Amino acid sequence: MTNWIDACGADDIEEEDVIRFDHEGRTFAIYRSPDDNYFCTDGLCSHEQVHLADGLVMDHTIECPKHNGQFDYRSGEALRAPVCVNLATYPVKVEGDRVLIEI
Template identity: 35%
Template structure:
């Protein structure tokens, strides 16, 4: 596991999202939607919507959901599962660690999506 600096805690307020590009195991950039939910917890998921292949970080965050701006699919930021059509496939979710004022993300191995 390789934790990478994604942002500083103060870079995102509650119910905000931002795009960060981190280095994948093969050196290629991995687009990650870094989201802070309504409770102030940080989550990292693939920035690419599984339905429309557009940036999730450009969508609205409400509670623990991020909405794709193109077709309105909503994803639970904790699990990556779609909770609103038209998306039916989950997006990868990555481990997040907060160390002091630094938000770290590990894109080497996405978390398993529970059924």
């Protein structure tokens, strides 16, 4: 069963940036794109479990801070080695000034 979780304020994330959100023993990365949309993926890189919230958001990609592997954070698709396994993504909605994710 899925439910919507209040993750953060909409202004907690700068444009073209990412923050970490931890919930019930799981960790997520929440992104704000340059066109002001919000997205959510698993927090840890699928290569070596480094948190993506320390990485670099460029356009619609997130780059892992350890080995520079890249994902499209909208789809979770792995774009550049050494990442090969896609990230799980989660639905996001903004209600008022809050960002909610469905997990």
